[in-house]
Amino acid sequence: MENFDLKKQTPNLIVMALLVTLPLWINYVSYTQLGTQVVVMGLAAMALNFLLGYTGVLSFGHAAYFGLGAYGAAMTIRYIEPSTGLGVIVGTLAGMLAAMLIGPMIVRLRGVYFAMVTIAFGQVFYFIAFRWNTVTGGDDGLTGWKRMPLDFGFAKLDIQRDPTTFYYFVLVIFVIAVAIMGLLLRSPFGRTLIAIRENERRTRFMGINVNLHIWMSWVISCTFMALAGSMSALLNNFVDPRAFFWRQSGVFVIMCVMGGMRSFWGPMMGAAIYVWLQDYLSSATPNWQSFVGLVFVVVVLFFPRGVMGIIRRKATE
Amino acid sequence: MSFLSIENVSKHFGSLIAVDGVSMNVERGELRAVIGPNGAGKTTFFNLITGMLSLTKGRVTLDGQDLAGIDPSKRVSLGMARTFQITEIFPDLTVRENIRIPVEIQAGLRMSPRMPKAMEAPIRQRIEQLLEEGGLTKIAGRLAGELSHGDQRATEIMMSLALKPRLLLLDEPTAGMGDDETYAVARLIRRIHQEEKMTIVLIEHDMRVVFNLADRITVLAEGRPLAEGTPQEITQNATVQAAYLGGEA
Ligand SMILES: Nc1ncnc2c1ncn2[C@@H]1O[C@H](COP(=O)(O)OP(=O)(O)OP(=O)(O)O)[C@@H](O)[C@H]1O
Numbered sequence: 001m002e003n004f005d006l007k008k009q010t011p012n013l014i015v016m017a018l019l020v021t022l023p024l025w026i027n028y029v030s031y032t033q034l035g036t037q038v039v040v041m042g043l044a045a046m047a048l049n050f051l052l053g054y055t056g057v058l059s060f061g062h063a064a065y066f067g068l069g070a071y072g073a074a075m076t077i078r079y080i081e082p083s084t085g086l087g088v089i090v091g092t093l094a095g096m097l098a099a100m101l102i103g104p105m106i107v108r109l110r111g112v113y114f115a116m117v118t119i120a121f122g123q124v125f126y127f128i129a130f131r132w133n134t135v136t137g138g139d140d141g142l143t144g145w146k147r148m149p150l151d152f153g154f155a156k157l158d159i160q161r162d163p164t165t166f167y168y169f170v171l172v173i174f175v176i177a178v179a180i181m182g183l184l185l186r187s188p189f190g191r192t193l194i195a196i197r198e199n200e201r202r203t204r205f206m207g208i209n210v211n212l213h214i215w216m217s218w219v220i221s222c223t224f225m226a227l228a229g230s231m232s233a234l235l236n237n238f239v240d241p242r243a244f245f246w247r248q249s250g251v252f253v254i255m256c257v258m259g260g261m262r263s264f265w266g267p268m269m270g271a272a273i274y275v276w277l278q279d280y281l282s283s284a285t286p287n288w289q290s291f292v293g294l295v296f297v298v299v300v301l302f303f304p305r306g307v308m309g310i311i312r313r314k315a316t317e
Numbered sequence: 318m319s320f321l322s323i324e325n326v327s328k329h330f331g332s333l334i335a336v337d338g339v340s341m342n343v344e345r346g347e348l349r350a351v352i353g354p355n356g357a358g359k360t361t362f363f364n365l366i367t368g369m370l371s372l373t374k375g376r377v378t379l380d381g382q383d384l385a386g387i388d389p390s391k392r393v394s395l396g397m398a399r400t401f402q403i404t405e406i407f408p409d410l411t412v413r414e415n416i417r418i419p420v421e422i423q424a425g426l427r428m429s430p431r432m433p434k435a436m437e438a439p440i441r442q443r444i445e446q447l448l449e450e451g452g453l454t455k456i457a458g459r460l461a462g463e464l465s466h467g468d469q470r471a472t473e474i475m476m477s478l479a480l481k482p483r484l485l486l487l488d489e490p491t492a493g494m495g496d497d498e499t500y501a502v503a504r505l506i507r508r509i510h511q512e513e514k515m516t517i518v519l520i521e522h523d524m525r526v527v528f529n530l531a532d533r534i535t536v537l538a539e540g541r542p543l544a545e546g547t548p549q550e551i552t553q554n555a556t557v558q559a560a561y562l563g564g565e566a
């Protein structure tokens with residue numbers, strides 16, 4: 001391990017301190033489930049940003065993998081075995097497998113073409129979930145199941161009824177996933193991805209098989225996306241086809257851009273702002289999406305590096 | 318057979334013939350300059366060698382191996398590195414990171430999810446050595462995109478050298494540089510040629526650099542080979558004088 005560098009670790013420590021203590025203070029501003037929602041969406045946004053911010057590839061169809069994770073978990077618990085752990089594993093693997101298979105068909109594309117084809121694949125899953133009512137519940141979503149308490153043999157955790165216990169369960173998953181992504185991005189492999197983002201031609205002329213590396217980044221990103229999706233299903237005890245819809249993909253992109261794609265925690269910040277705004281505004285006005293859109297436009301116009309970009313600049317001043 | 322052997326290559330862009338039946342043989346350890354007026358097809362010729370463009374006609378072999386159908390990235394693994402006429406670097410990364418990436422790639426770590434402990438020190442050493450040789454140590458912590466043109470080009474050259482190529486192709490390395498920078502780059506090229514015995518092909522407009530460094534010179538004009546020879550032969554060549562050097566000499 002490299003030596004512990006306090007200055008570099010400060011952002012990580014702040015985020016961790018806030019998240020670990022969240023159940024203690026959240027009730028003054030909101031409620032625990034909303035905190036859980038922030039962590040789940042934060043994981044999703046950070047998963048997308050692995051590809052978007054650190055490989056420089058824009059996917060507009062990541063909801064597909066979020067949805068696969070969600071349906072994978074829900075259907076496993078509903079039809080196969082009432083086990084939360086198995087549900088999460090099946091959901092995540094389903095997303096990973098789909099990404100591995102779809103990847104080779106899209107990694108040759110760049111820019112807008114890549115984005116459009118990812119949307120198209122996403123919509124395919126949406127229509128399957130929508131049409132195949134007998135299994136997926138169709139438009140009404142899949143009900144009749146619940147996340148199950150965790151049983152480790154030596155100990156039981158009631159994540160089913162106690163929201164705080166469930167919050168910490170999600171947080172542990174989040175920390176593991178984010179740590180893996182963080183370590184990968186600081187490795188030689190991660191630097192190769194960043195090189196592709198910075199200058200694809202230069203990277204290719206350093207001997208890198210760019211398409212292969214984009215495929216790997218894509219699979220990693222989609223896998224963590226599916227993990228987030230399975231968490232989301234558990235949080236709501238419910239899934240519906242909108243999890244797959246392209247608009248949901250757009251929401252993940254908005255979170256990344258709003259928070260700051262060039263910052264590791266930026267997408268988490270974006271997710272927190274989005275989830276909170278949605279919760280706050282949707283009870284005040286049915287037009288809440290216009291307001292969120294307005295905030296988004298303001299951030300993009302005036303703070304191209306997102307909210308984290310502002311914080312960083314203030315911190316260095 | 319020569320180390321780099323180019324036989325009768327052509328490149329057509331629609332009706333435009335950018336490179337028209339050019340042959341060139343470069344021996345191991347040779348420093349070859351390719352000169353010619355603007356639009357002569359020099360960069361296109363490089364793009365054919367590195368595989369960035371496909372050949373319309375002809376054959377390119379490196380160390381006896383036919384490169385037909387081999388992707389540019391694989392040609393790099395065969396020992397071919399290049400710089401571009403318009404600098405290609407990683408603008409939002411520091412100079413040190415710009416160098417680190419090719420050093421790690423060269424060390425075989427391109428897919429490594431963690432840095433092997435035993436390699437940390439040698440890699441750091443190699444990065445610092447390259448920074449030093451390129452005169453980049455003082456600016457190593459700055460973002461490459463914010464550097465002067467000359468420093469960016471020096472960074473790109475060192476990034477290529479980090480790959481430890483057997484054949485280095487430089488497209489106008491001193492273009493847009495002041496005299497001091499030109500001198501520094503020329504000295505660097507001479508050093509890697511003489512001390513490391515690297516085979517180098519160099520496109521260059523600055524005739525002082527060309528006549529000082531090159532073992533042999535190939536002259537292109539309108540896509541066709543006009544002449545080839547030692548610097549002395551080229552200066553005495555009447556056709557070259559008339560077509561190209563006349564104005565400057
Ligand atoms: N991708 C391309 N498509 C069409 N035409 C091209 C392409 N690349 C180069 N050309 C044309 O081919 C000719 C040779 O261009 P090239 O860039 O190889 O010349 P050059 O000798 O490198 O010139 P310079 O000294 O200005 O760099 C020019 O007429 C150019 O416009």
Ligand SMILES: [Mg+2]
Binds near residue numbers: 359
């Ligand atoms: Mg050129």
